[in-house]
Amino acid sequence: MMGRHRLLDALSHLVLCIGVLITVFPIYVALVGASHTAQEMAQSPIPLWFGHETWNNLKTVLWGEGPGVTTQVPVYRMLWVSCVTAISIAVGKIIISLLSAFAIVYFRFPFRKAVFWGIFVTLMLPVEVRIVPTYQVIADFHMVNSFAGLTIPLIASATATFLFRQFFLTVPDELAEASKMDGATPMRFFWDVLLPLSRTTIAALFVIQFIYGWNQYLWPLLISTEERMYPIVMGIRSMTAGADSQVQWNLVMATALLALLPPLLVVLCMQKWFIKGLVDTEK
Amino acid sequence: MMAAIELKNLVKRYGVSTKAVQVLHNVSAEIHDGEFVVIVGPSGCGKSTLLRMVAGLEDITEGEIRIGNNRVNDLEPSKRDIAMVFQNYALYPHMSVFDNMAYGLKIAKVSKEEIKKRVRAAARALELSQLLERKPRELSGGQRQRVAMGRAIVRQPQVFLFDEPLSNLDAKLRAHTRLEIQKLHRELGTTSLFVTHDQVEAMTLAQRMLVMNEGRLQQFGTPEEVYNRPANTFVAGFIGAPPMNLLYEVSGIEEGRVLGIRPEHLHIKNTSHLNATNDAHSWLAQVYALEMLGAERLVYARIGQEDVVVRTDVASDVPEIGGALELIAEHHQVHWFDKKTGLRQK
Numbered sequence: 203m204m205g206r207h208r209l210l211d212a213l214s215h216l217v218l219c220i221g222v223l224i225t226v227f228p229i230y231v232a233l234v235g236a237s238h239t240a241q242e243m244a245q246s247p248i249p250l251w252f253g254h255e256t257w258n259n260l261k262t263v264l265w266g267e268g269p270g271v272t273t274q275v276p277v278y279r280m281l282w283v284s285c286v287t288a289i290s291i292a293v294g295k296i297i298i299s300l301l302s303a304f305a306i307v308y309f310r311f312p313f314r315k316a317v318f319w320g321i322f323v324t325l326m327l328p329v330e331v332r333i334v335p336t337y338q339v340i341a342d343f344h345m346v347n348s349f350a351g352l353t354i355p356l357i358a359s360a361t362a363t364f365l366f367r368q369f370f371l372t373v374p375d376e377l378a379e380a381s382k383m384d385g386a387t388p389m390r391f392f393w394d395v396l397l398p399l400s401r402t403t404i405a406a407l408f409v410i411q412f413i414y415g416w417n418q419y420l421w422p423l424l425i426s427t428e429e430r431m432y433p434i435v436m437g438i439r440s441m442t443a444g445a446d447s448q449v450q451w452n453l454v455m456a457t458a459l460l461a462l463l464p465p466l467l468v469v470l471c472m473q474k475w476f477i478k479g480l481v482d483t484e485k
Numbered sequence: 486m487m488a489a490i491e492l493k494n495l496v497k498r499y500g501v502s503t504k505a506v507q508v509l510h511n512v513s514a515e516i517h518d519g520e521f522v523v524i525v526g527p528s529g530c531g532k533s534t535l536l537r538m539v540a541g542l543e544d545i546t547e548g549e550i551r552i553g554n555n556r557v558n559d560l561e562p563s564k565r566d567i568a569m570v571f572q573n574y575a576l577y578p579h580m581s582v583f584d585n586m587a588y589g590l591k592i593a594k595v596s597k598e599e600i601k602k603r604v605r606a607a608a609r610a611l612e613l614s615q616l617l618e619r620k621p622r623e624l625s626g627g628q629r630q631r632v633a634m635g636r637a638i639v640r641q642p643q644v645f646l647f648d649e650p651l652s653n654l655d656a657k658l659r660a661h662t663r664l665e666i667q668k669l670h671r672e673l674g675t676t677s678l679f680v681t682h683d684q685v686e687a688m689t690l691a692q693r694m695l696v697m698n699e700g701r702l703q704q705f706g707t708p709e710e711v712y713n714r715p716a717n718t719f720v721a722g723f724i725g726a727p728p729m730n731l732l733y734e735v736s737g738i739e740e741g742r743v744l745g746i747r748p749e750h751l752h753i754k755n756t757s758h759l760n761a762t763n764d765a766h767s768w769l770a771q772v773y774a775l776e777m778l779g780a781e782r783l784v785y786a787r788i789g790q791e792d793v794v795v796r797t798d799v800a801s802d803v804p805e806i807g808g809a810l811e812l813i814a815e816h817h818q819v820h821w822f823d824k825k826t827g828l829r830q831k
Binding site for chain 1: 541561572588589
């Protein structure tokens with residue numbers, strides 16, 4: 203802790219305030235932008251105070267009715283695609299990583315170390331590196347423009363496997379032995395003991411992976427060629443790229459606000475668990 | 486129900502072929518039905534490994550274990566009809582006390598009413614009835630320990646295995662729990678194997694004790710036998726607090742022999758009723774430290790180069806540190822060991 207000094211206090215508050223302004227201002231602009239008509243947003247300078255059109259704008263983009271809609275698919279469909287993808291990715295990642303970490307920590311099988319290192323090494327390979335071969339595989343499986351195509355390649359997760367492995371290593375061996383003495387099969391031990399103990403870790407990972415899935419852009423760009431399979435992040439992008447017509451900024455902003463909501467909800471709901479999972483474990 | 490345990494030439498090796506480390510060497514013992522046997526030895530002597538082999542948590546490299554006349558070498562732990570109390574209790578942290586005790590029974594598909602009945606009975610016996618809804622983290626060390634015992638009891642196994650269950654308790658609680666375990670054994674009469682490194686615990690609990698060192702069985706007998714007739718210098722120097730004095734090069738010792746004498750059998754001349762007669766050894770010793778234990782006082786002295794401990798009554802005169810004493814040991818209380826093999830003679 204640095205010494206208490208007035209000037210230092212004032213300075214650090216100033217830095218914090220600037221930081222908050224930088225992060226909050228774009229959101230404020232989105233909120234304001236979403237509350238005006240298209241004409242008002244086309245003026246220069248753009249208005250910096252709230253108008254009265256928020257509700258109409260949201261209705262317009264959500265259900266795809268009213269003037270100025272540029273996408274053929276309403277935003278509720280994009281929200282649906284995004285939600286399904288993000289939840290599938292998060293849940294899928296958690297299930298796969300739990301099981302593989304369980305195998306690596308609790309079972310002795312040939313090449314166990316090699317498998318672990320194999321997984322660990324792929325930590326360093328982001329989606330972008332393997333994107334072309336992965337696309338080839340998904341295309342050959344005819345999974346383009348499907349939820350399976352959007353989610354399956356993103357499910358395997360070295361990070362989550364590694365995190366669960368580290369967590370399992372902290373669970374005392376005696377618990378596994380005690381359950382063995384109690385007659386529990388390995389899967390029963392996993393289900394009755396390991397899973398409940400991993401609750402907070404799972405919650406933390408869910409939040410992180412949900413947002414990861416929600417923010418996917420590059421992969422859907424390849425896989426979703428039809429608008430009905432556009433996730434919302436891509437949807438926003440396609441709205442701003444109207445070639446001949448004026449960009450409907452009020453609608454773009456409204457869509458952006460809608461895109462913010464689900465991750466916000468997830469974080470708010472899981473906040474308590476999330477912090478618990480990162481800070482302590484129930485042991 | 487017969488539940489004798491038979492250990493036949495048990496060998497445990499870790500690793501493979503040339504690099505293998507052998508931690509148990511041909512351990513054999515027969516434990517009778519209903520007997521309370523303590524396995525005692527210094528850390529690293531293989532006592533826990535032996536217990537874990539009986540439990541089925543470690544493979545048996547060579548030899549055979551029979552429980553109640555069944556060879557259990559290849560049986561899963563849960564099929565051996567045994568229950569174990571772990572050193573750190575190994576309670577399931579997310580389950581209530583009730584669920585902790587009931588878990589094994591649930592897996593064994595015992596009926597709900599029967600589970601309730603058994604858990605309640607065990608809880609009553611262990612004074613846990615008020616705590617059944619609590620989680621382990623809300624319990625004190627002693628209470629956790631009792632839950633761990635309760636978890637073993639409700640299974641109604643043929644054999645109890647205890648792996649240093651008292652070592653995480655404070656001294657007072659440990660003494661109390663020792664009595665509880667004795668009481669429990671009297672009531673249930675279940676064959677029990679109890680591992681500890683604490684020889685006081687071993688002496689107080691055991692009907693018979695297995696003394697181990699460096700993976701070898703040193704002596705198997707009642708606490709009286711082990712105390713009064715230690716089989717070798719290791720047992721002599723391990724059992725007793727303080728342990729037996731072992732003298733190698735003082736007057737009166739023949740070539741190739743070691744003399745053992747318990748601290749309570751060494752007397753200080755003048756302060757004791759004994760006088761140096763033909764029936765006794767006597768040595769001159771120099772006092773270098775004193776320890777007051779309450780009812781008795783330990784006098785640390787040196788005979789020539791060798792250290793001895795003498796246990797004296799507090800009522801007797803306090804020797805002076807640095808002063809000389811004449812120590813007397815009666816012939817019939819002296820133990821003799823072979824210097825080379827360490828084995829007891831006579």
